[in-house]
Amino acid sequence: MNKLKILSKSIWVFHFASAACNNCDIEILDVLTPRFDVERFGVKLVGSIKHADAMLVSGMMNRKGAEFLKDLYDQAPKPLAVIAFGSCASSMGMFKVSYNRVIPVDEIIPVTAYIPGCPPRPEAIIDGIVKVVKKLRGEI
Amino acid sequence: MKTIFYFLVFPGFLFALIVGMVASYIERKVTARVQWRVGPPILQPWYDLLKLFTKESVVPENAHLLTFLATPVLFMVSATLVAMYAGMAFFFPDAAFQGDLIVIVYLLTIPPICLILAGAASANPLASLGASREIKLVLSYELVFWMTIAVIWVKTGGELSLVNIMNKPPVMYSYSGGIASVLALFVMQAKLGRVPFDIAEAETEIMAGAYIEYSGPLLGFFKMGQYILLATLPFFISSIFWGGVNVFKYVALLVIVILVENTNPRLKVKQCLKLFWFILFPLSLVALILAVVGL
């Protein structure tokens, strides 16, 4: 059986919040609530990057955050899917002209999927999960 | 040959693991239903385990290598041994031996010790915090646990063999046994590390405590050990207090664990120690005295 196929059935998510405005983080909690309940697909939030199969990056990457992000990515057991969450992380969002050099996530580490929105709606997040699952299974 | 079969297949590893996975599924499903969610599919524990074994393991640079690698395996093996002895007394009474109660009680202290060592060996501040909390947790519940075992011993007239204990009338139907069996539920909850006694794991405070640095197959061994313990402890408690095991008793105990888990907040370390030493321990003393008097 394909390794990544198994991975796609039990995705443990580590949430990296780098100076997000907190709306993104609240929306992440939304998808765990009864209305959306992503545990149906085996998705679970974990507190340690060592347990993670996917890293959810939200917020704007500033110079300090970028170092931590790189560190965490190196420490994580592979295979690891990285998801850029919200317009801040995917592009540069509304902080594009900020003084502390905001960088999009995909210039630091390889990104598997992008979830657009400011903040993304729970439906968009589930769509993002579906994208990651499909990509892991090699369907797209 | 027979022993290997007992250990690896029937009451031991394979059987306990499968029962544990089903129990874990029931746990997650009931939790989900309590929270008005749908919950995971039935094979979810299996997928989790399989996935962990396909991932790579990262060993921290400063960790003590041998301890770091050995403790997850020891954790699982000792849990399996408990499953084997508890299962043997029930399924193969001829193969069981005198004094297996004591052996099981001792074996049950090895998984927490492994966890403490693992936390201390992984060179992570949160992991050592988890280890220290686990020590305090063990210190709190172990005393009460031994007292409840002593009640069993007195009530059954000095029996130390699980088979003979199961053949006597259930200890639960007496004043002392009733108190002791309730106390044993507290101890079981603490031994399983479930809320309100999950101070050593505390996902939201210290990020899984001693497990924090473990990944891939090593974490998988811990997970297997946990599944096996989840399968075994209700089994064991039911066989010593409720006079044997059947599916109803087992599921009832499991559901008690799950419902307590879902309706309680996490205790502080101090509160946990206080609860066990100053409230439950005197109660267990009362139970022991009642048992000696013959009630």
Ligand code: SF4
């Ligand atoms: S994408 Fe929008 S909601 Fe999310 S952190 Fe950035 S500004 Fe906030």
